[in-house]
Amino acid sequence: MHDVVIAGGGPVGLFLACELGLAGCSVLVLEREPQPHSPWRSFPLGMRGLSGGSVEAFYRRGLLSPLLAASGVAEPPGAEEPAPPRSVGHFAGLPLDPADVDLTRLPYRLPSPAADGMMTSLDAVETVLAERAGELGVEIRRGTAVEGVTQDGETVVVRAGEHDYPARWLVGCDGGRSTVRRLAGFAFTGTEPQFTGYLALATVRDPEQLRPGFTLTEAGMYLTMSEPGHFGVLDFDGGAYDRSRPLTREHLQTVLRRVSGTGVTLDDVRFASSFTDRAMQATTYRRGRVLLAGDAAHIHSPLGGQGLNLGIGDAVNLGWKLAATAGGHAPDGLLDTYTAERHPVGARVLDWSRAQVAVMRPDPHSRAIQAVVGDLLATRDGTTYVFERTSGTSIRYDLGSEQPLVGHNAPDFRLADGTRLGELMHDGRGVLFDFGPGERFRDAALHHGDRIRYVPGPARDDLGFGAVLVRPDGIVAWAGDRGSFEQAVNRWF
Template sequence: MHDVVIVGAGPVGLFLACELGLAGCSVLVLEREPEPRSPWRSFPLGMRGLSGGSAEAFYRRGMLPPLLAASGVAERPVTDEPAPPQSVGHFAGTPLDPADVDLARLPYRLPSPALDGIMTSLEAVETVLAERAGKLGVEIRRGVAVTAITQDDSAAVARAGEQEYPARWLVGCDGGRSTVRRLAGFDFDGTEPQLTGYLALVTLADPGLLAPGFTVTPQGMYLTMSEPGHLGVLDFDGGAYDRSRPPTREHLQSVLRRVSGTDVTLGELHLASTFTDRAKQATTYRRGRILLAGDAAHIHSPLGGQGLNLGIGDAMNLGWKLAATVAECAPSGLLDTYTAERHPIGARVLDWSRAQVAAMRPDRHSRAARSVLHDVLSTRDGTTYVFERTSGTSLHYDLGEQGLVGHNAPDFALENGTRVGDLLHDGRGVALDFTENGQLQEVTRRYGDRIRYEAGPAKNDLGFGAVLIRPDGIVAWAGERVPDRGSFERAVRRWF
């Protein structure tokens, strides 16, 4: 029997498998598709944007260099001061200027090898994660479609045909139409769609008729991307067409002409799929010994590119907690903090998606709201707000403390050249003691190899004397210039 069976070998399932394998768990990943590669996962149709927060997750596990190489992105040298972001993206089709981001509004931002964002592909992400998972002893079985799930107080069992796969824990990372979620009886609540979206690779007979980038029209929105013939279209039909039948060249041309207000002609349709803005979320991410992560736990429109990043955040949060539970060294209630911390983050992303759809609806009320939003987002405050929401910069869990606690740890750099990201490579917690207070080291010794103690002055300590960082990179405790041993020890007991 494995410690954990993960259903789904997409980016979320593979990232979670790496986290568990890093902690020494025995992990089996079951994937329905027989082959890992497809045109929908490679460039251009599989193109995805990783936020700064997701790039940081790869950096903290030593996987950033291979990911950059697989994505064809050059490493950016670390500067002495935080650099402006290279991109902010858009909101409801309104592009935003990265030069308008106010870095002074980001008090805990320090220079880091992790970029503010990476343009990559699903294939590149999955290739890097699958290779890492293999090195950590994770077994991946492809062409296995789960058809039944059972659980009791000691185990969960996934069944595929006549074959059973028992484990102490089972995690569904099998996408928006999750079989695990349905079979395990999770409630899935939210809002129904207002649109059908189309993603296609076509040959355009007259590409000059379409404007570049995002174009919001009185009938919807279309997007022409840098790769010729790579199109996106939003048609506000209440989601009626999505997956009702395969989109034909004639149908897509008709929709594109109506939405764009042009007589554009599609010469050939190479690949096409549909999606909607249906936004739903599991009411809890755990039922007994079965958990959900990624799109299995929450679905929404791809506007803003938040889905992949939200799922990686789920895996980073869940991995160390589930591993500690498997090892029977987790503090009471640790695994329950997964839903408590990630569910509100998912709800915010769903509302972010709904707000963009509401602003793009082809009616007079939405056009008026979009006009006001355009003016607000053109300001420095507006652009900074969007950057905080979409980059991972504003990620914060309510851990009952103020200030830095609950935030993503800044990439503190010690005078000896060691960085926080380097210290987190092995998936342990980190106690950073800038004052070299031996009392804190005495506390961490009691926890064996679960916490790494590192002492020494930092190039910029942001005014703190010591910081306790969870394995997922979240600050669990922050001490002043003279750290308080008592409060530090209480934080260690709470999380380790």
């Protein structure tokens, strides 16, 4: 019997598998697709943007360099000062200037190899994670679809094909149409779609008729990418066409012409898919011994590229908590904090998606809102606000502390010898920095064995904190000028 079975071998399932394997759990990943590679996972169709928070998650597990290499991205140069972001992206198709981000609004930002987001592909992410999972002893079975789920108070049994797979825990990372979610009886609620979206790779006879980048029109929105013939279209039809009829060349051409207001011609379509902005979320991320993460827990439109990043955040948050629970050393209620912390983050992203759709609708009211929002986003405060939301910088978990750093993602503290926090977290343990003299917290940290790495010594910039306790997911659990260290360490470790 495995400690954990994970349904779904995409980025979220594989990242979670790596977190569990790093902690010594026995893990089985069941993936319904027989092959790991496909055109939809490779560039350009599989192109995805990772936020700074997601890049940091790879960095903290020693996976950033392999990911950069797999993505064809150069290693970032070293920096002694926090660098401004290279990209902020857009809000509802309205582009933003990264030079307008006000770094003074980010008081806990320190120089880091992972201070910014990056472009990659699903194929690159999954290749890196699958290789690491294999190194950690994770078993991955492809071409195996989940068909049944039963659980009692001690175990959960997953039925796939002709086999039963018993485990202590099951995590559904099997996408927006999650079988695990349905079989385990999770409630899934939210709002219905406003549009059908299309993504295609085609031969365009007259590409000069289409403007580059995002273009909002009186009929919807279209987007042309850097790869010739790679485009997206939003048609505000209430989601009527999504997966209801074949995506023919004629239909795609008709929609693209109507939305773009051009006479553009498609000679052929190599690949095409549809999607909607349906925004739904599980009311809880845990039912008994079954948990959800990624799109299985929440779905929304891909506007702003938040889906993959939200799912990786789920995996980072859940992994160490589930590992501690499976290992028998979790404090009471630790696993319940997964839903408590991640559900509000998911709800905010769904509303972020809804807000963009409301701005983009092709009607007079939305166009009026669009003009007002455009003016606000053209300000330094507006651009900084969007960066804080899309990069994950604004996320703060309510850990019951008035200390403003507690609950935030930890800055990449750097010791006097040059060692960084991210380098100290490769083994998945928590970290206690004791910056002041006297090694005041050594005994309390050592009491928790190898679950906390005790790091004494001065830092190049300690931001005014004498000591900082960082959870295995990189969240600050305690900072040494307010509250009880003993309470914090016993709560999380």
